[in-house]
Amino acid sequence: MKNYDFIVIGGGIVGLATARQLQQQFNHAKVLVLEKELRLAIHQTGRNSGIIHAGVYYAPGSLKAQFCRAGNVETKAFCREHGIPFRETGKLLVATDAQDRENMQDLLERCRINEIETEELDQQQLKEMEPNVTGVAATWVPSTGIVDFAEVTKKLAEQVVAAGGEIQTNCRVTGLREDQGIEVTTIQGLFHGRFLVSCAGLHSDRVIRMLGQKPDFKILPFRGEYFQLPGAKSSIVTHPIYPIPNPELPFLGIHLTPMIDGSLTVGPNATLALAREGYSRWTMNLADLADMFSYPGLYRLIMKYPMATLTELKNSLYRPGYLKLVNRYCPAIKEQDLLPYPSGVRAQAVRPDGTTLDDFLFVETERALIVGNAPSPAATSAMPIARHICDKVEKLID
Numbered sequence: 001m002k003n004y005d006f007i008v009i010g011g012g013i014v015g016l017a018t019a020r021q022l023q024q025q026f027n028h029a030k031v032l033v034l035e036k037e038l039r040l041a042i043h044q045t046g047r048n049s050g051i052i053h054a055g056v057y058y059a060p061g062s063l064k065a066q067f068c069r070a071g072n073v074e075t076k077a078f079c080r081e082h083g084i085p086f087r088e089t090g091k092l093l094v095a096t097d098a099q100d101r102e103n104m105q106d107l108l109e110r111c112r113i114n115e116i117e118t119e120e121l122d123q124q125q126l127k128e129m130e131p132n133v134t135g136v137a138a139t140w141v142p143s144t145g146i147v148d149f150a151e152v153t154k155k156l157a158e159q160v161v162a163a164g165g166e167i168q169t170n171c172r173v174t175g176l177r178e179d180q181g182i183e184v185t186t187i188q189g190l191f192h193g194r195f196l197v198s199c200a201g202l203h204s205d206r207v208i209r210m211l212g213q214k215p216d217f218k219i220l221p222f223r224g225e226y227f228q229l230p231g232a233k234s235s236i237v238t239h240p241i242y243p244i245p246n247p248e249l250p251f252l253g254i255h256l257t258p259m260i261d262g263s264l265t266v267g268p269n270a271t272l273a274l275a276r277e278g279y280s281r282w283t284m285n286l287a288d289l290a291d292m293f294s295y296p297g298l299y300r301l302i303m304k305y306p307m308a309t310l311t312e313l314k315n316s317l318y319r320p321g322y323l324k325l326v327n328r329y330c331p332a333i334k335e336q337d338l339l340p341y342p343s344g345v346r347a348q349a350v351r352p353d354g355t356t357l358d359d360f361l362f363v364e365t366e367r368a369l370i371v372g373n374a375p376s377p378a379a380t381s382a383m384p385i386a387r388h389i390c391d392k393v394e395k396l397i398d
């Protein structure tokens with residue numbers, strides 16, 4: 001059995017940022033990263049919108065608000081330092097009616113409290129900036145950027161290895177036992193660490209269970225479907241364009257996103273997936289299904305938002321419904337412009353009473369720290385999250 005100071009579960013951006021931070025914060029620490037797939041960053045980290053968020057939506061004082069603002073600056077600095085392609089595009093939040101305009105004022109106030117620079121644009125200014133976008137007003141957020149988070153993860157992994165760390169792929173963790181340290185059972189054998197950090201994304205609650213704890217939430221998988229516009233329409237907008245979100249469901253809202261590879265995507269929506277890694281509509285996993293449909297929190301969540309649940313499902317199955325949402329602010333996009341693009345699955349932590357956990361959440365035991373909930377903007381926030389984890393680990397080890 002090989003021994004390490006720290007074992008990190010998860011080869012996504014949060015796991016790799018954490019492994020690097022552990023090496024920096026605990027001098028000469030021996031760090032091992034375990035990833036069940038053959039490659040790093042193939043789940044949430046490699047299947048997202050690629051937005052370096054500014055932090056517009058998050059409740060003042062929340063970890064999300066704090067870490068997103070810091071992460072925005074740090075991600076760009078990291079890309080600059082290591083030659084990773086990124087762009088400071090800024091972003092437009094477009095109000096299309098009087099209700100949107102009212103909700104936009106609340107967002108502007110939130111940005112003011114969160115110290116995020118914004119500018120309010122009138123209809124004319126919006127038209128000048130984005131001639132193909134229609135709205136009655138807009139909010140300009142200059143600090144938003146775009147990047148490929150899988151590239152950021154790749155660079156973090158290189159740094160971990162260069163500093164003497166090990167990364168073991170194709171190495172699913174199947175069991176955990178706390179002793180004076182932590183014994184980790186994997187499909188490639190046993191490993192021993194002084195301390196464990198888990199950044200397992202869509203499987204975070206299962207890792208908590210492996211430690212003999214009962215999490216007071218379950219991860220429910222929500223598929224986000226995207227389309228790509230044809231080459232001729234890939235410059236129809238030049239900035240990320242977002243609708244003004246429903247304040248009750250701020251993570252919903254199909255947006256237009258120029259990607260770092262030059263393509264332009266539309267999406268994502270949010271419909272329940274039939275597997276935690278169910279990237280196509282009919283991908284099912286029986287264990288995941290049993291887990292999901294035996295959970296009262298799922299039904300209570302649906303009862304809380306019956307209209308949103310039905311609308312998201314309808315728009316997933318009925319393309320004109322999906323298109324209508326985009327046409328509210330970009331009428332030039334036609335149904336035939338919606339070309340296939342890979343989807344992503346969000347790990348959404350839900351309590352038994354059906355409430356969604358909005359903020360980042362961490363669970364501790366004597367020898368382990370588990371990232372329980374790391375939804376968007378966790379890719380943007382990965383570096384501050386990693387620092388937060390290491391500060392907590394330092395206290396736990398003391």
Ligand SMILES: Cc1cc2nc3c(=O)[nH]c(=O)nc-3n(C[C@H](O)[C@H](O)[C@H](O)COP(=O)(O)OP(=O)(O)OC[C@H]3O[C@@H](n4cnc5c(N)ncnc54)[C@H](O)[C@@H]3O)c2cc1C
Nearest residue numbers: 010012013014036044045048049051173201224344378380
């Ligand atoms: C559709 C969508 C759009 C998004 N858009 C944005 C955006 O624009 N900007 C932004 O900042 N964020 C965005 N996010 C959120 C962001 O992608 C995630 O919050 C972030 O990638 C989480 O990273 P992670 O490392 O925690 O999880 P993941 O990337 O999911 O990595 C977890 C890893 O753990 C591994 N693992 C799990 N269980 C085990 C086990 N038992 N043994 C070994 N390995 C295991 C998995 O294989 C996986 O590789 C989006 C997410 C989605 C789904």
